[in-house]
Amino acid sequence: DQQVKQNSPSLSVQEGRISILNCDYTNSMFDYFLWYKKYPAEGPTFLISISSIKDKNEDGRFTVFLNKSAKHLSLHIVPSQPGDSAVYFCAASRTSGTYKYIFGTGTRLKVLA
Amino acid sequence: DTGVSQNPRHKITKRGQNVTFRCDPISEHNRLYWYRQTLGQGPEFLTYFQNEAQLEKSRLLSDRFSAERPKGSFSTLEIQRTEQGDSAMYLCASSPDRGGLGYFGPGTRLTVT
Numbered sequence: 001d002q003q004v005k006q007n008s009p010s011l012s013v014q015e016g017r018i019s020i021l022n023c024d025y026t027n028s029m030f031d032y033f034l035w036y037k038k039y040p041a042e043g044p045t046f047l048i049s050i051s052s053i054k055d056k057n058e059d060g061r062f063t064v065f066l067n068k069s070a071k072h073l074s075l076h077i078v079p080s081q082p083g084d085s086a087v088y089f090c091a092a093s094r095t096s097g098t099y100k101y102i103f104g105t106g107t108r109l110k111v112l113a
Numbered sequence: 114d115t116g117v118s119q120n121p122r123h124k125i126t127k128r129g130q131n132v133t134f135r136c137d138p139i140s141e142h143n144r145l146y147w148y149r150q151t152l153g154q155g156p157e158f159l160t161y162f163q164n165e166a167q168l169e170k171s172r173l174l175s176d177r178f179s180a181e182r183p184k185g186s187f188s189t190l191e192i193q194r195t196e197q198g199d200s201a202m203y204l205c206a207s208s209p210d211r212g213g214l215g216y217f218g219p220g221t222r223l224t225v226t
Contacts (some may be wrong), residue, residue: 103155
């Protein structure tokens with residue numbers, strides 16, 4: 001049972017435009033969500049997170065939106081840069097117990113110069 | 114502080130051999146996690162330590178897998194009688210108490226021939 005889903009395996013965007021990456025989850029007990037970026041042969045690097053008490057969190061070019069009723073979150077990157085090309089993973093967690101992360105399958109973003 | 118480190122970075126072994134990986138977390142982090150990532154998938158949770166206590170194990174962690182965290186510092190993950198299906202990237206992550214942000218190491222890529 002895939003509790004966190006990223007239905008778009010890949011996305012291509014022109015440099016300077018907006019990149020929108022989507023993520024859906026099924027477990028309503030999740031209350032903390034994160035986006036990680038991963039380059040080949042490296043571990044995931046934290047990008048941005050959001051608590052379930054918020055519906056938006058912004059950090060520079062990156063904004064995460066959370067729609068709890070739809071169990072959906074999205075990551076917006078504006079403007080997109082070639083260095084943003086990587087695989088992006090959505091992760092969900094419960095802020096109790098182990099705090100383990102449940103990851104989606106990732107979206108490969110390619111920003112075209 | 115140099116972040117989470119993992120050794121070796123790459124391991125090639127023959128089927129049936131035993132392998133051991135090491136993870137050194139960020140020094141003040143009490144929580145340590147092992148994840149496994151296979152091609153086309155997101156990282157999957159394997160096990161969790163709070164200090165030296167192993168508090169949760171995924172059903173993915175068969176009897177051939179064992180993890181330890183003596184003295185609550187570094188951790189080892191051992192796989193006995195490796196199988197080709199064990200080929201994956203093994204990721205370690207650590208976080209401070211109260212489930213703060215998880216920082217990942219670069220991973221150990223295991224190839225079983």
